[in-house]
Amino acid sequence: MNELQQAVEQSPFAASELASDVDLLFYAMLTVCGFVALGVTVAMLDFCIRYRSGKQVDRTLRLRNLRLPEYIWIGVPLLIFLGFFVWGATLFMRYQQLPPEDALRIHGVGKQWMWKFYHPGGQREINELHIPVDRPVVVVLSSEDVIHSFFVPAFRVKQDAVPGRYTRTAFTASEPGTYRLFCAEFCGLKHSKMRGQVEVMSAQHYAEWLDTREQSPTLAAAGEALFRTKGCSGCHAVDSAVHAPDLRGIYGRIVHLRDGRSLRADVAYLRDSILLPEKDVVAGYQPIMPSFADQLTEEELLKILAFLQDFDERDAP
Amino acid sequence: MSNATSAGDYRATKSYLHHEPHSIRAWLLTTDHKRIAWLFIASITFFFVIGGLAATLIRLELITPVGDLLTAEGYNRTFSLHGIVMVWFFLVPAIPATLGNFLLPIMIGARDLAFPRLNLLSWYVYILGALFTVFAVVAGGVDTGWTFYTPLSSMFANGNVVAAIIGVFVVGFSSILTGINFIATVHTMRAPGLTWFRLPLFVWAIYATALIMVLATPVLAITLLMVALERLFQIGIFNPALGGDPLLFQHLFWFYSHPAVYIMILPGMGVVSEIITCFARKRIFGYRFMAYSLLAIAFIGFLVWGHHMFVSGQTTYASLAFGLLSFLVAIPSAVKVFNWTATLYKGRIHFDGAMLYALGFVALFTIGGLTGLFLASVALDVQVHDTYFVVAHFHYIMVGGMVMAYLGGLHFWWPKISGRLFSEFWAKVSAITIFVGFNLTFFPQFIMGYLGMPRRYHTYTPEFTSYHVISSLGALLLAAGYLLPLLNLGWSMFWGKRSGSNPWHATGLEWQAHSPPPPLNFESVPEVTEPPYNYDARDPFDGSRPQ
Numbered sequence: 001m002n003e004l005q006q007a008v009e010q011s012p013f014a015a016s017e018l019a020s021d022v023d024l025l026f027y028a029m030l031t032v033c034g035f036v037a038l039g040v041t042v043a044m045l046d047f048c049i050r051y052r053s054g055k056q057v058d059r060t061l062r063l064r065n066l067r068l069p070e071y072i073w074i075g076v077p078l079l080i081f082l083g084f085f086v087w088g089a090t091l092f093m094r095y096q097q098l099p100p101e102d103a104l105r106i107h108g109v110g111k112q113w114m115w116k117f118y119h120p121g122g123q124r125e126i127n128e129l130h131i132p133v134d135r136p137v138v139v140v141l142s143s144e145d146v147i148h149s150f151f152v153p154a155f156r157v158k159q160d161a162v163p164g165r166y167t168r169t170a171f172t173a174s175e176p177g178t179y180r181l182f183c184a185e186f187c188g189l190k191h192s193k194m195r196g197q198v199e200v201m202s203a204q205h206y207a208e209w210l211d212t213r214e215q216s217p218t219l220a221a222a223g224e225a226l227f228r229t230k231g232c233s234g235c236h237a238v239d240s241a242v243h244a245p246d247l248r249g250i251y252g253r254i255v256h257l258r259d260g261r262s263l264r265a266d267v268a269y270l271r272d273s274i275l276l277p278e279k280d281v282v283a284g285y286q287p288i289m290p291s292f293a294d295q296l297t298e299e300e301l302l303k304i305l306a307f308l309q310d311f312d313e314r315d316a317p
Numbered sequence: 318m319s320n321a322t323s324a325g326d327y328r329a330t331k332s333y334l335h336h337e338p339h340s341i342r343a344w345l346l347t348t349d350h351k352r353i354a355w356l357f358i359a360s361i362t363f364f365f366v367i368g369g370l371a372a373t374l375i376r377l378e379l380i381t382p383v384g385d386l387l388t389a390e391g392y393n394r395t396f397s398l399h400g401i402v403m404v405w406f407f408l409v410p411a412i413p414a415t416l417g418n419f420l421l422p423i424m425i426g427a428r429d430l431a432f433p434r435l436n437l438l439s440w441y442v443y444i445l446g447a448l449f450t451v452f453a454v455v456a457g458g459v460d461t462g463w464t465f466y467t468p469l470s471s472m473f474a475n476g477n478v479v480a481a482i483i484g485v486f487v488v489g490f491s492s493i494l495t496g497i498n499f500i501a502t503v504h505t506m507r508a509p510g511l512t513w514f515r516l517p518l519f520v521w522a523i524y525a526t527a528l529i530m531v532l533a534t535p536v537l538a539i540t541l542l543m544v545a546l547e548r549l550f551q552i553g554i555f556n557p558a559l560g561g562d563p564l565l566f567q568h569l570f571w572f573y574s575h576p577a578v579y580i581m582i583l584p585g586m587g588v589v590s591e592i593i594t595c596f597a598r599k600r601i602f603g604y605r606f607m608a609y610s611l612l613a614i615a616f617i618g619f620l621v622w623g624h625h626m627f628v629s630g631q632t633t634y635a636s637l638a639f640g641l642l643s644f645l646v647a648i649p650s651a652v653k654v655f656n657w658t659a660t661l662y663k664g665r666i667h668f669d670g671a672m673l674y675a676l677g678f679v680a681l682f683t684i685g686g687l688t689g690l691f692l693a694s695v696a697l698d699v700q701v702h703d704t705y706f707v708v709a710h711f712h713y714i715m716v717g718g719m720v721m722a723y724l725g726g727l728h729f730w731w732p733k734i735s736g737r738l739f740s741e742f743w744a745k746v747s748a749i750t751i752f753v754g755f756n757l758t759f760f761p762q763f764i765m766g767y768l769g770m771p772r773r774y775h776t777y778t779p780e781f782t783s784y785h786v787i788s789s790l791g792a793l794l795l796a797a798g799y800l801l802p803l804l805n806l807g808w809s810m811f812w813g814k815r816s817g818s819n820p821w822h823a824t825g826l827e828w829q830a831h832s833p834p835p836p837l838n839f840e841s842v843p844e845v846t847e848p849p850y851n852y853d854a855r856d857p858f859d860g861s862r863p864q
Contacts, residue, residue, distance in 0.1 A: 048661060147468075
């Protein structure tokens with residue numbers, strides 16, 4: 001524990017590519033707002049002293065246009081606020097940018113009261129997250145029970161993990177070190193114990209660390225196995241007797257539904273189709289698929305989804 | 318209480334406090350808005366003490382990083398109790414139901430509110446709902462926080478969540494009834510000559526607050542009811558496992574709870590406008606802008622709820638729109654701060670206890686408002702959302718702002734309410750103690766929030782210890798500060814000097830009535846011939862000030 005505390009305290013406070021930009025905006029706003037607060041305080045103190053009762057002083061108001069000051073202190077703050085809004089909005093859009101293709105894709109599952117992480121190679125860890133420095137990382141978040149929130153202060157990122165859907169946060173760690181990981185959304189009894197650390201390491205150390213972990217099939221491979229054992233392939237195979245959509249190359253495709261809607265088959269759509277199959281039925285098919293809501297854990301679900309994302313024409317089961 | 322009072326025996330009429338009958342039964346069945354205001358003053362003081370005790374436990378626990386005073390469950394229940402009690406049973410009714418109830422009819426020259434019996438019903442609904450909730454929370458324990466986020470509250474939390482929700486649901490009707498009553502009163506019962514733009518800003522503030530109460534509270538009621546339905550009957554509304562959407566709860570909850578923040582602060586703004594004009598012996602600067610800014614806050618306040626959900630998975634563009642609107646709602650607040658400051662310019666400023674509270678309010682509200690901009694800025698909110706930065710921000714508004722204003726208002730109108738003068742010395746000491754204690758408690762929380770200390774943490778990592786220690790020490794000073802007005806005003810009730818009807822030489826119809834006023838307030842219906850805050854025309858009160 002002491003070692004960890006030391007490691008955390010020796011690591012920098014700003015440790016992602018975004019962090020220094022967020023800090024710049026923070027300090028800019030702090031300066032401007034600080035001046036406003038100071039200005040108001042100084043003006044109040046000055047008036048209080050100069051115009052205190054009993055003091056002989058000229059008190060005739062010479063302001064002719066009493067509306068002018070009002071327009072000034074509506075207009076000037078408005079301009080400043082709009083400026084800060086645009087600045088913050090631009091920065092926020094960078095948070096939301098699609099991560100590059102080569103980004104490391106990690107699945108994070110929140111559960112009362114721990115974080116579970118799955119690396120693409122199938123390595124798993126609990127309340128610890130090892131990532132390489134200077135490489136974009138996407139953490140796809142889901143929850144097994146209540147809402148949790150993935151918060152790494154040193155990276156200036158926070159994203160809720162919401163049951164029933166996938167959310168995402170992306171960052172590029174810029175400094176090796178040990179950083180706090182918190183759950184920021186109150187999630188019940190041991191909320192404050194739902195914390196851990198992020199270890200940022202060089203690419204080489206990360207590769208070595210992956211090798212030391214227990215060897216297990218990749219997420220996609222595990223998903224492929226589940227696709228068979230859970231019976232998905234029984235209907236969704238090309239030569240199946242049951243009339244069910246062929247899922248090869250499904251990920252990212254535009255899907256046309258029975259009720260005339262069309263949507264892109266993203267993870268949210270695929271997840272809903274497994275758990276709530278009657279919600280979005282594909283055109284030309286009957287709503288005969290049963291829900292798998294009670295049969296799949298969050299972990300199994302994300303493995304199957306990992307498999308479906310890689311599932312293309314060549315490797316039909 | 319409907320004794321007809323003819324003009325002739327006005328002076329002989331006893332005040333509302335001493336008027337027969339004054340048995341306990343008569344007080345509990347009164348329809349006099351002034352006695353009902355007392356019922357509320359006593360009730361909210363009681364709930365403030367309960368909420369304050371919970372806060373004390375929280376701050377004591379957080380002196381060290383490990384859990385040593387309370388268990389995790391005890392801690393979670395304590396902060397839930399603190400939030401539920403302080404928000405719904407203290408802050409929301411604080412000024413409207415006490416000072417608003419007492420002053421609104423007198424300030425507009427009326428004999429009572431439009432619906433006096435509805436007013437009494439409002440208190441009964443409030444006190445029964447609130448006592449039931451506190452009983453449920455203390456007896457069975459609720460550990461969801463005051464926000465009742467789903468699916469934690471609807472499917473996972475143990476304890477009396479449904480009972481607590483029903484209690485809050487019931488109390489909501491008290492808000493709605495009070496709001497309807499105030500709106501009807503302001504529209505129909507103004508004295509001759511009292512046009513809208515001659516109304517004191519306190520009346521404008523209470524009016525804007527009443528609008529929010531009537532429009533927003535039903536949404537809270539529906540939302541809480543749906544949580545209870547989901548919990549009791551497994552109807553899938555918010556829980557994804559049942560086909561519901563947890564974010565829907567947040568949208569509905571904040572659609573009420575963000576405007577509710579303005580229910581808590583607008584009345585405070587009204588109080589401060591009255592106090593500053595009186596003790597600066599000046600008209601308010603920019604009266605119309607002050608009135609319109611109250612309405613603007615009430616209106617735009619309905620359109621910013623999504624800023625509580627920037628990291629919830631809400632779409633990017635929704636977040637940006639809510640962010641922009643949140644910046645805009647700060648404009649009318651800024652206008653108010655600048656106008657209060659400008660009111661001091663070339664005034665004749667007296668530093669009575671009530672005035673110190675009002676000046677403290679402006680300073681703390683300014684800090685609370687400015688830090689709100691950081692939360693409106695989406696990229697910064699990602700870092701500080703759900704940290705102590707947010708805790709500090711809303712305490713600056715609600716405790717630094719609202720409680721300062723409430724206590725300031727209570728001191729300012731105390732001679733009217735009780736007919737007595739309190740110790741000015743101790744009023745000043747209490748205002749300064751609260752101001753210092755408050756800043757000591759909450760300023761360090763901004764810093765640890767930006768450094769990443771999450772809120773609602775029973776235990777925390779050691780790097781935040783020093784901030785928590787300062788904060789807890791400040792809280793002790795703050796608690797001591799809050800005891801002083803209780804003692805000072807309580808003492809004056811029995812031993813204070815008689816105040817006369819207008820000890821501050823203030824304008825406003827309420828100061829024309831006797832102190833304390835008779836049951837029907839005025840001898841004859843007053844007529845208004847001048848704008849509010851006509852202090853320039855009056856003698857400065859240096860010569861005849863209370864000591």
